[in-house]
Amino acid sequence: MALRNTPNKAAAKFGELTLNSRIVQALVNMGFEEPTPIQQKTIPISLEGKDIIGQAQTGTGKTAAFAIPVLEKIDSRRNGVQALIITPTRELAIQVAEEISNIGKYCRIRALPIYGGQSIDRQIKALKQQRVQIVIGTPGRLLDHLRRGTLRLEQVATVVLDEADEMLDMGFIEDIEAILNQTPTTRQTFLFSATIPEEILRLSRKYLNSPEFITVSRNNLTVPLIEQVYYETRESTKLDALARLLDALDISLAIIFCRTKRGVDELVASLQVRGYQAAGLHGDLSQYQRNHVMRQFKAGQVEFLVATDVAARGLDIENVSHVINFDVPQDPEFYVHRIGRTGRAGKTGMAISLVSPRDFRQLRLIEKITKSRVKREHLPGLADLTERRKEMIKSQLIRVIEDSNLAYYRSVVDPLVDEYDPIDIAAAALKLGYDLETGDDIEKTESSPAYYDTGAGPGMVRLFMTLGRKDNISPGELVRVLSEETGIPEHMVGDVRIYEKFTFTEVPEEWANCVIGSLNKQSIKGRRICVEPARGRNN
Numbered sequence: 001m002a003l004r005n006t007p008n009k010a011a012a013k014f015g016e017l018t019l020n021s022r023i024v025q026a027l028v029n030m031g032f033e034e035p036t037p038i039q040q041k042t043i044p045i046s047l048e049g050k051d052i053i054g055q056a057q058t059g060t061g062k063t064a065a066f067a068i069p070v071l072e073k074i075d076s077r078r079n080g081v082q083a084l085i086i087t088p089t090r091e092l093a094i095q096v097a098e099e100i101s102n103i104g105k106y107c108r109i110r111a112l113p114i115y116g117g118q119s120i121d122r123q124i125k126a127l128k129q130q131r132v133q134i135v136i137g138t139p140g141r142l143l144d145h146l147r148r149g150t151l152r153l154e155q156v157a158t159v160v161l162d163e164a165d166e167m168l169d170m171g172f173i174e175d176i177e178a179i180l181n182q183t184p185t186t187r188q189t190f191l192f193s194a195t196i197p198e199e200i201l202r203l204s205r206k207y208l209n210s211p212e213f214i215t216v217s218r219n220n221l222t223v224p225l226i227e228q229v230y231y232e233t234r235e236s237t238k239l240d241a242l243a244r245l246l247d248a249l250d251i252s253l254a255i256i257f258c259r260t261k262r263g264v265d266e267l268v269a270s271l272q273v274r275g276y277q278a279a280g281l282h283g284d285l286s287q288y289q290r291n292h293v294m295r296q297f298k299a300g301q302v303e304f305l306v307a308t309d310v311a312a313r314g315l316d317i318e319n320v321s322h323v324i325n326f327d328v329p330q331d332p333e334f335y336v337h338r339i340g341r342t343g344r345a346g347k348t349g350m351a352i353s354l355v356s357p358r359d360f361r362q363l364r365l366i367e368k369i370t371k372s373r374v375k376r377e378h379l380p381g382l383a384d385l386t387e388r389r390k391e392m393i394k395s396q397l398i399r400v401i402e403d404s405n406l407a408y409y410r411s412v413v414d415p416l417v418d419e420y421d422p423i424d425i426a427a428a429a430l431k432l433g434y435d436l437e438t439g440d441d442i443e444k445t446e447s448s449p450a451y452y453d454t455g456a457g458p459g460m461v462r463l464f465m466t467l468g469r470k471d472n473i474s475p476g477e478l479v480r481v482l483s484e485e486t487g488i489p490e491h492m493v494g495d496v497r498i499y500e501k502f503t504f505t506e507v508p509e510e511w512a513n514c515v516i517g518s519l520n521k522q523s524i525k526g527r528r529i530c531v532e533p534a535r536g537r538n539n
């Protein structure tokens with residue numbers, strides 16, 4: 001790779017690092033104006049050919065810090081795998097491969113992610129046919145290819161362990177050693193992570209050749225842009241506490257972490273029943289489901305990603321405004337990585353932990369290790385939720401006043417002004433609008449669906465259905481869809497009330513039995529139906 005110049009002023013700082021102009025151009029396209037501190041510190045040293053252990057806070061650009069030197073070293077005219085990047089999870093392998101491809105857009109290189117769960121035959125074909133120069137993979141699948149002889153590493157000049165501490169932790173270390181043993185000893189090796197505890201640091205030196213340890217944030221493991229708070233709850237009321245927070249906070253996208261896969265499944269079901277757009281991510285799902293969920297979450301079609309620690313490391317998803325620890329993590333390092341899914345690349349974010357009495361010791365340990373303070377907050381009460389609802393209506397109103405052509409509606413209210421107070425007129429219009437939308441009187445409606453008055457009589461079972469934000473299905477149509485899909489006669493389906501994000505109706509128990517279970521897992525015309533025995537105020 002030749003051509004070292006700086007195409008324009010914005011790129012000057014990356015240009016000062018004497019990079020290939022094709023790489024600089026790609027960085028400019030990506031909106032990277034100047035290197036972040038970890039990039040600034042590590043890139044020049046890595047270009048000298050040195051091994052590096054790099055530690056910097058979450059969301060501060062470690063990927064590009066290794067991707068740029070990796071790309072600099074690739075000879076695009078030569079076939080064969082020249083660089084190997086190992087990541088702990090499949091989602092991260094895909095993401096790193098994307099970032100490499102973006103930065104290497106003009107370099108005529110081929111990067112391929114290979115990970116478990118995807119057809120191995122397809123990967124074998126791709127490795128054979130596509131003269132792949134950079135492989136990004138998870139340990140298990142990499143080993144699989146090595147054993148089959150479908151991946152050869154003798155030409156590898158650079159190896160990266162992203163999330164180095166995780167990769168060198170007990171679960172992965174044997175696999176990593178087996179993979180490294182098949183690479184030339186002359187290789188250049190990079191280890192990156194936001195957390196590199198002492199013992200991992202000592203251990204890691206075994207795999208590197210006189211490495212430079214470069215650290216940007218040893219003392220403060222968490223990013224100051226992330227506000228860290230906790231709420232006290234009991235195990236038994238955690239779910240209601242969470243629902244209350246989801247209603248009260250201004251969330252764009254949130255990742256909610258649970259300790260176990262089962263916990264994830266249960267929480268997803270409970271949230272969906274309450275009308276939230278939630279989906280789960282954990283290791284027992286098929287790769288197709290995992291990819292599908294990630295796509296939906298990134299596109300904002302799912303607001304809440306409920307996940308195990310499989311989503312804790314490295315994932316970079318725009319607009320994640322909140323990270324919520326539904327279960328406090330066992331390990332302080334995992335806390336750091338989990339909350340680091342928000343507050344990335346200079347944006348602010350909020351990290352929330354739901355803490356039950358038995359979690360307090362763990363919380364204190366987290367504060368000690370991360371050297372940060374997690375502030376106690378009180379759960380919002382009904383008054384707070386009502387207040388928030390008012391704020392939302394106000395901002396919607398302001399938008400309409402500023403953006404819309406109101407001539408027609410003005411002509412409706414104009415004649416009323418002589419006789420009625422304009423504030424009363426406006427309030428009546430609001431009441432009319434909101435009652436139509438929610439099918440209820442807003443003043444009587446509590447914000448958490450968990451407390452809705454179900455009205456379900458004895459022997460009846462409620463049926464919940466979550467709705468997309470812009471789903472304008474009418475009650476009549478909903479009954480028709482339900483009846484068509486489930487075989488329950490239309491006249492057996494009770495009244496339908498449509499709320500902001502969800503709707504419910506009720507059906508006689510004997511009919512519900514034919515849908516319980518099947519519908520929980522199935523979507524009806526793109527909508528998800530959940531069935532739950534009535535449990536509202538009347539029961």
Ligand SMILES: Nc1ncnc2c1ncn2[C@@H]1O[C@H](COP(=O)(O)OP(=O)(O)OP(=O)(O)O)[C@@H](O)[C@H]1O
Nearest residue numbers: 032034035036058059060061062063194314316345
């Ligand atoms: N120089 C830069 N200028 C602007 N944005 C950048 C720059 N470098 C990286 N970014 C962006 O910052 C975000 C975070 O980067 P990245 O995922 O590499 O963080 P990380 O340090 O690896 O975090 P983690 O520890 O969570 O893995 C990404 O969206 C990336 O595109």
Ligand SMILES: [Mg+2]
Nearest residue numbers: 062063162314
């Ligand atoms: Mg990373």
